[in-house]
Amino acid sequence: MTVLLGPAGVGVPLTMGPTWPTGLLALVGVLYVRTTTKLAFTAACRRAATRACRSLMKGWPSPGSAVVAVSSSEVLVLVLAVAQPECVPYDVEKNAVRHAEMVRRAEARVVIFPELSLTGYHLDAPAITVEDSRLGPIVEACAEAGAVALVGAPVKDEGLEYIATLTVDGAGAKVAYRKVHVHASEERFAGGKRPQAIEVDGLRLGLAICRDMAIAQHAEDTAALGIDVYAAGVVHQAAEVATQEERARRIATDHGVWVAVASFAGPTGGGFEHTAGRSGFWRPGGDLVAQAGPEPGEIVRLTIG
Known part of the structure; x- marks a missing residue:
């Protein structure tokens, strides 16, 4: 299992494979709920996507494996x-x-x-x-x-x-x-x-x-x-x-x-x-x-x- 460290407020399961972008949209949805301004939302999404790409490039998971976004309150402080x-x-x-x-x-x-x-x-x-x-x-x-x-x-x-x-x-x-x-x-x-x-x-x-x-x-x-x-x-x-x-x-x-x-x-x-x-x-x-x-x-x- 690969762990994405992003600013989401809760863990979000992402499924790799043909439908994995749906999971990414779920992560973005959590970011939207946790953000109070459009500008901060855009910046948060950009940073989350950057971290996601870095994590995936280090070890791309096989199709169907789980990817979990971890709460910023737990990790990114x-x-x-x-x-x-x-x-x-x-x-x-x-x-x-x-x-x-x-x-x-x-x-x-x-x-x-x-x-x-x-x-x-x-x-x-x-x-x-x-x-x-x-x-x-x-x-x-x-x-x-x-x-x-x-x-x-x-x-x-x-x-x-x-x-x-x-x-x-x-x-x-x-x-x-x-x-x-x-x-x-x-x-x-x-x-x-x-x-x-x-x-x-x-x-x-x-x-x-x-x-x-x-x-x-x-x-x-x-x-x-x-x-x-x-x-x-x-x-x-x-x-x-x-x-x-x-x-x-x-x-x-x-x-x-x-x-x-x-x-x-x-x-x-x-x-x-x-x-x-x-x-x-x-x-x-x-x-x-x-x-x-x-x-x-x-x-x-x-x-x-």
Whole structure:
């Protein structure tokens, strides 16, 4: 028997073979009953279909075998946190220790940090690699907490430098995403080639870095990856809080996904003496559900599923 992990509210038996699309329609029917808006319904169906295809491709069942959709309340639940660490300019070693402390405090499965959180928004900071031993404290904290940290850093990869998001867990660090829409002031860095998503416990997180959020096509292309959450690390001026919130609302509304924004708090480089902070979460449809204040050291946690 193959198990599909989808956002249906109850188990739905699907029969493979000539009549199996009828079972898929039954699954969609459950999605409709459990969804309050047409937009969220469309997004939920898209994500369910994506997961179904991935599951089936791993092992297509024989004709007549049963396929069961499992309740999201039983399986697909994820605790997320957005964090605003205090940052020491250029000091990856000290900042990694502070990231590790926040991972432990967050008590979350995924902890999202701001753009360039390991160095501060200093565009001349040396690039790091995923083998950098200074990442050790974050790796250790993630191993202890069973967490995945999404960390902002300048990286050198295949001869080019990028503003990137690293995924750090107990096994080490990887480059998960390279900022696609770099600003003119960030000319030192190459732009990433495409949107990216990661999967954690059956839910998919699309990744973004700051200016990416301003580009409607980026959100559209990322949503097309079948995501549940659009997760962004950003740096904004204190006077740009309204812009930060408008972008998050727009993406949550247009694409029917959760939006998580980790926003830099405290002074940093690049003329950002007074940053916005106010990291938060927006539900599908655009409502703000949880938000930090403007000060460094704050963490906001949310359970989705």
